[in-house]
Amino acid sequence: MRRTAERINYHHSYSRKGCPYDNEGIESFHALLKKEHVSQRPIYQTFEEARRQIFSYVQGFYNNHRIHSALAYLSPVEF
Template identity: 50%
Template sequence: HGAIPSMSRLGDPYDNAVIESFYKTLKRELMPETRRFSSEKEARNAIFEYIEMFYNTKRMHSTLGYMSPVEYEKIHS
């Protein structure tokens, strides 16, 4: 699919930990094993909606004091 993996230095697995955690959450919450997209456009729209309408605005994050990213930014910007 043309994806280029991001590789850290040997023995340093932490640079991708945050995004790997996000991908795990995305897959678990948006794409259960039974869900299949009929097209790339449908998948892109579903992922965009998940991130912009739920993940950033409503989903609480423990690392942000159980606030959504939008709430955290309002307080800390």
């Protein structure tokens, strides 16, 4: 896997042992996505339906209207 990453000029993110904070942002996003969107919906019938619904949530709500503590409790649009 390392050779493949080097061949395509991909740089993997590693943190030092015992430091979980490098993935903190994306893990927080995934938790919110599951809590605010995925668990509120019926089971997706197809992968394409899931992709469209999640894209709609991210672009229509999360990126435009949801407040973020890292942005002084403003939405990205307001910030």
